[in-house]
Amino acid sequence: CAGADMSSGADSFDTHDSANFSSSPVLPAWKVRKPVIAAMNGHAIGLGFSLALQCDFRFAATDSKYGLIQSRRGVLADGCSHWLLPRLIGVEAAMEMLVLGRTLTSDELAEKGLAREILPAAQVLPAALSFADEIASQSSPLIAAMSKRLLWDGLGMSLDAMDAKESQWLQHTMGKADAIEGGRAFAERRAPRWQSQVNSDWPEG
Structure with missing residues (x-):
């Protein structure tokens, strides 16, 4: 993308009054x-x-x-x-x-x-x-998605709010299929076979 089309000169950035702009x-x-x-x-x-x-x-x-x-x-x-x-x-x-x-x-x-x-x-x-x-092969898809959400949301959160949310979400992942598989794959020295689904396993709140 080389930028806006400036071929119309003075009208390149004409007024845009749409309420949906x-x-x-x-x-x-x-x-x-x-x-x-x-x-x-x-x-x-x-x-x-x-x-x-x-x-x-x-x-x-x-x-x-x-x-x-x-x-x-x-x-x-x-x-x-x-x-x-x-x-x-x-x-x-x-x-x-x-x-x-x-x-x-x-x-x-x-x-x-x-x-x-x-x-x-x-x-x-x-x-x-x-x-x-x-990313897709080595990281749990659910954990990758949750980490991304915490990182971006954290830009507008206090430390206490982040601590509470991170703790809640960490607890959500513990004992789940991917947590078990992660430990098992490490012990067996093989690539993990993740089972989580972002849509169905997403934490509430």
Whole structure:
């Protein structure tokens, strides 16, 4: 995503008065229970980068550009980036990205902690798929989903509230099929055969 279509010049960002307008037009990736991985094998500018920021992991291509350049076009950055960036990289670094609107190289992206791995474009998707396969095969799907939910929800919770929720959810997983299988697979030195289902085994509350 190379950014907004600017071919209409002055009308590129025309007024949008719809009551249903949202700066984040799709379900944010942090609300998806499964880990979401961004495989950026080309430029990600503007909303394309905002959507990548919503993901749990990002793989980026060398020789590509990334950034939220909207301030240089006279409009705000989108995709809940004002909420995401300070939580990902701190307020000052977020302010720099949002106010200056510079494009970043893949190395600069990695320096800010916004890319898990930098690779040639042709290797980005295979690497992301390999990482996804490791999560799917080695980690209980229920635990991966619950960990993700606690991490994202924890950004707006007090320590006491998180302690209570984590304790409640930990108790929910103890003694269950995956807890038994995890210990058994370790003892037998084999890959685990997970049985949990995120929808049917999700904790209440």
